[in-house]
Amino acid sequence: MASDSVVLQQILSVVQQNSLDLAAVRHECEQLRQANALLELKLSQSNRSGTPGYMTPQPPSSPQLRAKSPFLNAAIPPIVQSQAYHPSPLSDNVQTQTSYQFGQTRDIPGFYVVIPAGGAGTRLWPLSREDHPKFLLDLTLKGRSLIQATWDRLLPLTSAARTTIVAGPAHVGAIHAQLPELLQENLFCEPGPKDSMAAIGLAAAVLAKRDPNSIIGSFAADHMIAGDDAFLSAIAEAVEVARHNYLVTIGIAPSHPSTGFGYIRLGDKLRLSEAPNARLVSSFKEKPDARTAASYIATGIYRWNAGMFVTKATFLLELLKEYNVGLYEGLTKIAEVWDDETKRKVVLDEIWPTLEKIPIDNAIAEPAASTGRVAVVPATFGWDDVGDFSSLAELLPAELHQPRILGDTNLVLTEQVAGGIIVPQSGRLISCLGVDDLVIVDMPDTLLVTTRARSQEVKRIVKKARDAGWGTLL
Numbered sequence: 001m002a003s004d005s006v007v008l009q010q011i012l013s014v015v016q017q018n019s020l021d022l023a024a025v026r027h028e029c030e031q032l033r034q035a036n037a038l039l040e041l042k043l044s045q046s047n048r049s050g051t052p053g054y055m056t057p058q059p060p061s062s063p064q065l066r067a068k069s070p071f072l073n074a075a076i077p078p079i080v081q082s083q084a085y086h087p088s089p090l091s092d093n094v095q096t097q098t099s100y101q102f103g104q105t106r107d108i109p110g111f112y113v114v115i116p117a118g119g120a121g122t123r124l125w126p127l128s129r130e131d132h133p134k135f136l137l138d139l140t141l142k143g144r145s146l147i148q149a150t151w152d153r154l155l156p157l158t159s160a161a162r163t164t165i166v167a168g169p170a171h172v173g174a175i176h177a178q179l180p181e182l183l184q185e186n187l188f189c190e191p192g193p194k195d196s197m198a199a200i201g202l203a204a205a206v207l208a209k210r211d212p213n214s215i216i217g218s219f220a221a222d223h224m225i226a227g228d229d230a231f232l233s234a235i236a237e238a239v240e241v242a243r244h245n246y247l248v249t250i251g252i253a254p255s256h257p258s259t260g261f262g263y264i265r266l267g268d269k270l271r272l273s274e275a276p277n278a279r280l281v282s283s284f285k286e287k288p289d290a291r292t293a294a295s296y297i298a299t300g301i302y303r304w305n306a307g308m309f310v311t312k313a314t315f316l317l318e319l320l321k322e323y324n325v326g327l328y329e330g331l332t333k334i335a336e337v338w339d340d341e342t343k344r345k346v347v348l349d350e351i352w353p354t355l356e357k358i359p360i361d362n363a364i365a366e367p368a369a370s371t372g373r374v375a376v377v378p379a380t381f382g383w384d385d386v387g388d389f390s391s392l393a394e395l396l397p398a399e400l401h402q403p404r405i406l407g408d409t410n411l412v413l414t415e416q417v418a419g420g421i422i423v424p425q426s427g428r429l430i431s432c433l434g435v436d437d438l439v440i441v442d443m444p445d446t447l448l449v450t451t452r453a454r455s456q457e458v459k460r461i462v463k464k465a466r467d468a469g470w471g472t473l474l
Contacts, residue, residue, distance in 0.1 A: 106156045106232055108239055112214050112313075113154045114203040117147055117167040117175065117221035118193055120474075122459040123388040126443045127406075127423055130474055131170050135222035136178065139392060141406065146386070147221040148178055153228060154219060157235060164207065165221070166190055166199040185339070191352045197363040198355050200309070201320055201327060205335035208313035215242050217310040218360075224395060226382030234379035238310040240274040246375040247319060247368055248310040249281065251303025252383045257293035260387055260456065262286055262305040262361070264376050281374040284366050303376065306383050309360065319364040319373070327363065330355050388455040389439045393421035403432070420452060446473050 117135050121128035128134040135147040144152065151163065160181045166188045167175055175187065188206065190199060200218045207214045217235060225231050238248040251264045267280035284305060288296065296302040321328040330351045337343035356363075368374050386392050396404035403420040405412050411424035412432075419437040424430050426442045439455055441448040450458065466474055 106236065107159065108157050108215075108236060110211070110213055110215055111158050111162065111239055112207050112211070112216045113158045113163045114200060114207075114216050114218045115147065115150055115154075115163070115165045115221050116196055116199040116203075116218060117165055117171060118190075118196075118199060119222070121222065122462045123456060124386070124392070125458055125462050126446045126448055126473065127425070127441055132174070133171070133222070134386065135220075136171070136174050139224075139386060139406065140395065145178055146224065147175065149225075150219060150221050150223070151179055151181075153225060153231065154217075154235075156232060157217075161186075164188060164203050166203055168193060188338075191348055193357070194352070194355050195357045195359050196307070197320075197324070197327060197358050197360045198331070198352075200360055201316070201331045202334065204313040204316045204320075205331045206338045208317060209335050209338070212314060214313045215239055215310065216313050216316070217308070219308050220306075220385070222386060223306065224384045224386055227380065230379060230381035234377050234381065235308075235310065237275045237277060238375075238377045241270065241272060241278045241375050241377065242311045242315075244270075244272065245312065245315050246373060247316065247365060248278070248375045248377060249365065250306055250308040250310075251376045251378045252306050253378065253380055254297055254302065254304050255382075257290060257297050258304070259287060259290055259293055260391075261385075263288065263293075263296055264303045264305050266301045266303065266376060266378065270375060275377065278375050278377050280372055281365075281369040281376045283369060284361060303378055304383070305361070306385070307361070309365070316364070319368050323364050323367050324356065324358070326354075327356055327358075388458065389421050389441070389450075390452040390455040393419075393439075393452065396421065403438070 119133060119135075120130045121134035124134050128137065135150075136145050138145050147165075154163065160183060163182065164186045165175060165179075165182060167190070169189055169191070172187060172189050176182065188202060190202065196218075200216075203218075204216055207216055217238070234250055238250060241248045249264065251266065254261075254263075263285040265282040265285060267282035270278040270280060272278055282301075285296070285302070317328060317332070320331070334344070334347055334351055337347050365374055384391055384395065386395065392406070393404045396406060398404045401418045403412075403414060403417055403422050405422050405424070407422075407424045411428070412422050412430050414432045416434045417432045417436065417438075420435075421439055422430055422432070423441040423443075426444045426447075428442070430440060430442055432438065432440070437452045439448065439450045439452055448458070448461070450461075462474060465471075
């Protein structure tokens with residue numbers, strides 16, 4: 001019997017390994033299929049000015065798009081956006097340009113956009129700094145920062161009057177400079193970082209007071225999207241689900257078994273006629289190891305958690321009251337006086353430091369999912385949170401087997417160099433010979449050299465620099 005048990009365990013082990021190998025083969029086939037599709041699309045669009053997906057961009061046709069530095073400044077005039085539809089320059093706008101005539105919108109009455117703009121992007125240091133984080137950077141050299149692209153992308157569903165940004169005091173001035181269309185009363189300044197629940201909860205509390213029937217959608221300021229049409233369709237469907245008192249998230253179809261993202265396990269279909277793709281969320285999963293991530297993808301019922309949430313403002317507050325009454329009471333007290341600047345400062349100074357620092361996933365999404373009150377709309381658009389230099393490299397054009405360059409290509413000389421990413425921002429020449437997959441970030445005040453494989457660990461260097469007294473460089 002013991003030998004039979006051993007044989008059975010061996011068989012199960014072989015079956016499990018075969019399943020993982022099959023998932024890997026399927027992933028590679030899907031990557032090849034996508035690459036072929038992108039190549040065909042690029043060839044078919046070779047005579048157009050638009051840039052599909054993350055392909056090599058066409059030469060800029062406007063002086064506003066000739067930036068050679070990811071740091072946008074006053075020398076680059078802002079592109080004034082109207083309430084008409086403008087495809088995001090950082091995403092796949094070919095399909096949307098053909099599907100919607102210029103000037104049309106997809107406005108959803110009562111839908112309010114909330115853009116939390118926080119974090120220092122430490123894994124992109126020294127390009128991203130505390131006083132100039134990644135959402136303020138033009139990481140594709142197309143003349144628009146990540147937060148500007150987020151604004152452009154969402155404007156078709158709403159308006160400037162219904163778009164709110166929550167940010168820290170250090171970034172308020174730069175945000176206003178990059179987004180002159182943003183109304184003064186719609187830029188919420190949080191005194192200090194308290195993670196996503198406090199930021200989104202503050203916006204929900206204030207907007208619920210201004211419009212008790214408001215439906216809000218929260219979208220990070222520093223993510224990149226490929227496929228505007230699929231994105232807008234997914235958000236519109238999520239709004240319909242939210243009307244039925246659900247906290248709705250967007251599930252991104254995983255392109256590979258990533259260990260850097262959280263996952264959503266799909267549950268039963270909701271069977272809503274106006275939202276045919278919507279499902280319940282069975283559970284949220286933390287960032288897995290490589291084997292677990294591969295097993296998730298093999299099942300076909302997991303999606304990446306992009307941290308996008310759509311819900312009624314009042315329903316979010318109900319969940320917050322149930323699962324974190326302290327945060328609920330503090331934020332509602334702040335919201336009561338928010339539109340009175342004098343009272344606002346007094347109440348903020350008193351209450352904000354006492355609020356718990358917690359992500360929205362842990363605060364309400366995970367516990368509410370266990371009671372069937374969280375839904376997910378599976379989506380097909382491309383998404384990346386640009387979390388490190390390795391992921392940034394994937395979004396930049398390059399010649400075959402050459403490093404990606406974020407900046408002036410004339411400042412980089414290479415010989416027998418493959419892969420990697422080089423950021424020449426100091427003005428001096430960077431020469432590389434016989435090194436592969438390096439990350440070189442050359443800033444006027446500091447230099448970072450690592451490998452793409454270790455790019456997730458850059459935040460460890462940031463901590464060391466702080467401990468060593470180099471805080472002024474962070």
